Amino acid sequence: MSRLMDRVAAGEIALGSMDTLGSPRVTEVMALAGIDALLIDQMFCPTDWETVAAMVRSARNFRMDTIVRVQGFPWVDRTDHRLAVDAVRALGVGATGVMISCSTVEEVEQLIEVSKDWHRDIHLHPFGDEEFDDYSEKVAAEGVVMPLIESEGAIERIDEIMALPGLRAVSLGMTDISRMLGQPFDYEHAAVEAFVERAVRSARANDVAIGANLGYRYSRSVPDMGARMERMAAMGFNFLWLQNNGFVVQWLYHQLASLRPGRATAEARA
Secondary structure, eight states: OOOHHHHHHHTTOEEEEEEEEEOOOHHHHHHHOSSSEEEOSSSSOOHHHHHHHHHHHHTEEEEEEEEEEEOOOOOOOSSSSSHHHHHHHHHHHTEEEEEEEOOOOHHHHHHHHHTTEEEEEEEOOOGGGHHHHHHHHHHHOOOEEEEEEOOOHHHTTTTHHSSSTTTOOEEEHHHHHHHHHTOTOOTEEEEEEHHHHHHHHHHHHTTOOOEEEOOOGGOSSSSHHHHHHHHHHTOOOOOOEEEHHHHHHHHHHHHHHHHHOOHHHHHOOO
16 A cells, blocks of 8 residues: 555545655655655656656655656646556556646546556566456555646636546645636635635545645745644645755755854854
């Protein structure tokens, strides 16, 4: 089973982090730190498939999930059939699951269908002819696929998407949702929170786990991130994504750099 979904099933808040650095070594650092799932971004980042495969194996050493956000552009309101092709490849290299930034219901239907495919770690063959049916059922049950809601089309179709048979999890892209609703980066504006409440209600009604990222505004310090996570948990989210690791590392180092001692202090200690 997925570590992220195991936590959700246990009634706990699962914690993941978006990845923009594309490094197997950083993957190990984050896994050892206790992150449940790494969301590897291929949508805007240069991470190639060989690197994804290496990150998947690094994460497995610590039983951390790897979710691949495959490339797409949901702000053009049409079905992108390439999403399903990349999604099946992400599962084929061994990722725990796949995320797609969706626009249409058809894209999510294709993603759910892809999750049933048996191809996993295709360089291995862990079953004989007699075990194939059991193996196929097992991988279909364990795969985590989730649409990312961050386009106008997906926002408008949120209830229809949530009601699709076989859907287990959905994630909200808070920055682009705030933009689509006319309140860029104001993640706690009344209009944005009204949509979040609607999405959480729809998820509950359809027995779908729902998560979201914290947002840039609340990711520039550890206290801000902690407070934001508490508020989001109270809103009913099942899992949370820390903002991308490159951004978090940048701001932590920014704060550390601001603590540099002045010359007078250094001279006094000399």
